[in-house]
Amino acid sequence: METKILAYVDGRLKDNERLDFEKHLAGCAACKLRATEFRAVSSLLDELPQIEPSEAFDLRVHALVAAEPARRSWWSWLAVSPRAAFAAAMLLLAMAWISTRPEPGVVVAEQDLPVVENADYDVISNFAPLSDLSQASDDDDEGDTGSGAGAMVTQ
Amino acid sequence: MARSDVQLMLDVKAGDETSFALLLQRYRSPLANFLYRMVRNREQAEDLAQEVFLRVYRAREEYVPSAKFTTWLFRIATNLALNSVRDNRYQRLEVSLDAPVVADAEEGDEKTLDVPEKHPNIEQHLVEEARAQMIRHAIDKLPEKQRAAVLLHKYQELDYAEISKILQCSESALKSLLFRAYETLRVELAPLVARQAK
Numbered sequence: 286m287e288t289k290i291l292a293y294v295d296g297r298l299k300d301n302e303r304l305d306f307e308k309h310l311a312g313c314a315a316c317k318l319r320a321t322e323f324r325a326v327s328s329l330l331d332e333l334p335q336i337e338p339s340e341a342f343d344l345r346v347h348a349l350v351a352a353e354p355a356r357r358s359w360w361s362w363l364a365v366s367p368r369a370a371f372a373a374a375m376l377l378l379a380m381a382w383i384s385t386r387p388e389p390g391v392v393v394a395e396q397d398l399p400v401v402e403n404a405d406y407d408v409i410s411n412f413a414p415l416s417d418l419s420q421a422s423d424d425d426d427e428g429d430t431g432s433g434a435g436a437m438v439t440q
Numbered sequence: 441m442a443r444s445d446v447q448l449m450l451d452v453k454a455g456d457e458t459s460f461a462l463l464l465q466r467y468r469s470p471l472a473n474f475l476y477r478m479v480r481n482r483e484q485a486e487d488l489a490q491e492v493f494l495r496v497y498r499a500r501e502e503y504v505p506s507a508k509f510t511t512w513l514f515r516i517a518t519n520l521a522l523n524s525v526r527d528n529r530y531q532r533l534e535v536s537l538d539a540p541v542v543a544d545a546e547e548g549d550e551k552t553l554d555v556p557e558k559h560p561n562i563e564q565h566l567v568e569e570a571r572a573q574m575i576r577h578a579i580d581k582l583p584e585k586q587r588a589a590v591l592l593h594k595y596q597e598l599d600y601a602e603i604s605k606i607l608q609c610s611e612s613a614l615k616s617l618l619f620r621a622y623e624t625l626r627v628e629l630a631p632l633v634a635r636q637a638k
Contacts, residue, residue: 288615291622295593297600319626325636326625329575330594338472342486346464346493350457353497 290316294323445509453500460500464493467510470596471517477591478521480580488524492517508602515606518588525584571632578628586621593618 286309292298293306310317443451443459445466451459471492476485495516579587585607592603604614626633 288612288619291618292600292615321637322626322633323622325633326622326629327594328636329629329632330579330590330625332572333477333575333579334572335469335473336476336482336485338468338486338489342468342472342490343464345486346468346490347461349490349494350460350497353494 286316287319290320290323294320294327446505449496449500449503449509450505452497453503460497463496463509467513468493471513474514474517474591474596475521477579477595478518478584478588479524484524488517488520491520507605510596510598511602511605514592514596514598518592518606522584522588574629574632578625581628582621582624586617586624589614589617590621590625 286306289298289302289306293303293310298306310320443462445463448459448463452463468489471489472485475488475492476482479485479488492513496513579590582590589603589607592598592606598606600611600614604611607614607617609617
């Protein structure tokens with residue numbers, strides 16, 4: 286019941302609640318006294334003067350707001366800047382290409398060996414630098430030219 | 441017809457800066473008064489009020505009118521005030537409300553107490569000054585949450601449902617909080633209350 290005293294003093298009770306409370310007050314001196322005192326407190330609080338913000342207040346708020354950076358969502362940022370969109374697309378393509386590219390060591394082992402196997406022997410044997418190499422090899426010691434060519438190609 | 445707070449805020453969200461100026465005009469004084477009575481320092485109260493408006497502006501894009509605008513506004517203000525009071529950041533700069541009311545009046549902010557022609561008798565003026573000081577003291581002595589509840593209830597005239605949302609408590613807890621606050625004020629202001637109640 287006591288928490289209703291303030292609502293009664295402030296006129297915040299519904300009509301039926303107010304009538305019930307007034308019936309209670311008629312028979313309860315303590316609540317009646319408290320209601321009178323709370324009304325006095327409320328009246329005293331009314332005496333406090335209001336302050337007005339300083340003249341510079343609005344200007345400062347507007348300055349703070351003006352200093353705020355314009356905020357954009359991620360997608361609107363891309364839409365406004367085609368260059369950024371293009372750069373992002375290129376970056377994505379580059380990443381996709383890098384991720385699908387095989388490792389360098391594997392390339393040599395898997396792709397170059399079939400080339401050697403299928404190579405036209407005439408082309409290799411008539412290739413001038415290899416012929417020179419073969420002769421030089423023969424001059425120094427009696428090595429195998431074919432294995433030398435194979436080594437060069439696979440390197 | 442004046443646009444509602446929610447409509448103004450939705451217009452701010454849509455990019456209308458003049459609607460923000462209207463909201464500022466509408467709530468600058470209530471906010472400054474609420475914060476002044478919470479933190480007891482005018483300069484700090486203005487800083488906090490500016491921060492409230494800035495936060496409202498920053499949140500404009502995410503604003504959804506799910507509650508009353510004042511609930512949202514005073515919730516921001518109350519949180520800032522409670523944090524500030526607890527942090528005690530402005531302790532050194534604080535101008536106590538114990539300071540003579542005349543000092544405030546000289547700055548032009550409490551003119552109702554600085555009206556010499558209304559008080560030809562200096563003695564009467566001093567009595568009223570002491571009375572106002574006593575009321576301020578009593579409010580200052582309230583625990584922060586009780587103080588916020590009294591200020592929102594008494595000066596902003598918000599309803600219980602709204603205040604309970606602002607203070608993040610149930611309505612019954614709020615009523616109990618207000619009752620305890622008024623009990624403290626009744627005791628603190630006993631001499632004035634006795635005279636007033638006659």
